[in-house]
Amino acid sequence: MFRTFLMTSALCLATALPASATDIDAMTDGERDAFRAEVRAYLLDNPEVLMEAIAVLEERRAQDAAQADVALLENYGEEIFNDGFSYVGGNPDGDITVVEFLDYQCSFCKRAFPAVEELIAGDGNIRFIVKEFPILGDASVLGSRYAIAVKNLYGDDAYKIIHDELMLLRGGLTPQTLVRLSEDQNFDHDDIRAEMDNEDITRIIDANRDLAARLQIQGTPSFIMGVTFVRGFLELNQMRQVIASERQNQG
Template sequence: MNRLLKAGLLAATSAMALAAAPASALDLSAMTEAERSAFREEVRSYLLENPELLLEVIAKLEAQQAEAQASGDQQLVATNAEALFADANSWVGGNPEGDVTLVEFMDYRCGYCKKAFEEVEALVESDGNIRFVLKEFPILGEESELAARFAIATLQLAGPDAYKSVHDQLMTMRGQVSEGNLAKIGVKAGIEDVQAVLDHMSNDDVTAVIAENRALAARLNISGTPGFVMGDVMLRGYLPLDAMREVVDEIRTQ
């Protein structure tokens, strides 16, 4: 029996005690062993006859937990708003003046990030009023780190347009992340001095960006990718395009 079901059973049992027991028997600690045994059997019989009660209790608990999670997430977003939305080290695309900001924590070796890539692009392009911020969050090993370092080094040395081209290529590539393949991506992105970008990958400025993003993710309780923050809503994990559009609409109607 999972934790939520146990909680539901306990809540249902308590409700039964208050609703069905005589006033003199409400003090459960004062019951004799025989009375307690009879009471437990009565509750068991009632729940077997009315299993829908458990479903109602569990649904209520889930709603309360979701509400508490949303409230906690909003506080986390508010506390970390500057690092999320206004840091100088992240690429910003979409509409810079958009009324909704979407922040994505992503890893270039993450299958679900790759799956979400085209849908996020479609959301930003079709909406036209979303400010889009990318956070490099390499958590899946050495190749993830290499890809993130190359992307950040590109942004720092070659600018946002070259970064976006590199980002898009890394998101759609299927081969191994190696220095040779990164160099080819850099050439295709139009970077004039690809070797300078490769050399810059180990620079302290690049390392600092990754460290800051990891620390921010930890503060937000984001441990996997993709992780999204949209407005003051946190979305952990992959979300289909239609669902993202629904979140955007909800934010705009608040």
């Protein structure tokens, strides 16, 4: 990367020189060596040029990434926002949709959970979608299959209760943990256990994994807030800043 910065800076310097003086192909070996020496000397005397070049390069990369993300939303928007099987909470008619890809064994997902809850409750105008994305082993898959099975059998309100309990869980996620959760909510655990083997649940998880791969999402938590992708953890104030920016851009 540093080599790229040097080349960028050299090109910036070259544009200030006559075209004949910077036609590399037309230079002799001695002229090329002299030109390189001049560029090196200039950068050593003016190191701030490197920082300017870095800033320009980073801005261009950010713009390119944002444009690529907008294209992903255009291509896969229906699967992201209206797949027909993911939990939808918050305000169903909210002006901003927040999508979270999460794993119940992910420590950063658990850390983000209270911030997400406060964001949605405090705002009142956010549509919130959960994408079950178990990527951290068998216990993660177990948790997602259980949560989806509860949703299938008992509905969205029951799913949200279990989702919250799994996000707040400390320690290992085991079959015994799920039995206790079922008992606490007076759910028939035998029915849930049978539903967990439903191939439809396998298809849902596989669909979320496939979608994540196409969206270049590799870790959890990952968010889509309006048209902004956030592939990683955010603090509450950062979430609010993204939402405010999204609304400003909408207006």
